Amino acid sequence: MKKSKWMLGAAAMLALSVALAGCGGDKKADDKAAGVKGSLMVYTSIYPDIIDNMCKPNVAKAFPDMKVNWF
Known part of the structure; x- marks a missing residue:
């Protein structure tokens, strides 16, 4: 009985840590996007x-x- 409670607790902690890891922001990813240089042609049917x-x-x-450039 104690072993099943321990395994249940470990599984709950693992699930919680995985869920919280996905919530973290990464400023480096934002910095990389802001540093993009070059040119781009966008073809769209938007008004x-x-x-x-x-x-x-x-x-x-x-x-x-x-x-x-928008087309």
Whole structure:
């Protein structure tokens, strides 16, 4: 009986640690994305007003060193 309680506790701790490990943020990943340079051509069927008002400002903010052409 004690062994099954110990195994249940160990399994619960393992599940909790795996769940909490997925919640951590990684600033290095954000820094890498911000350092992307170059040019990009985006082919899309989105309406131009949506691209101008939503897409372009958000992409420019996320990737300031990247030149993005929209088609």
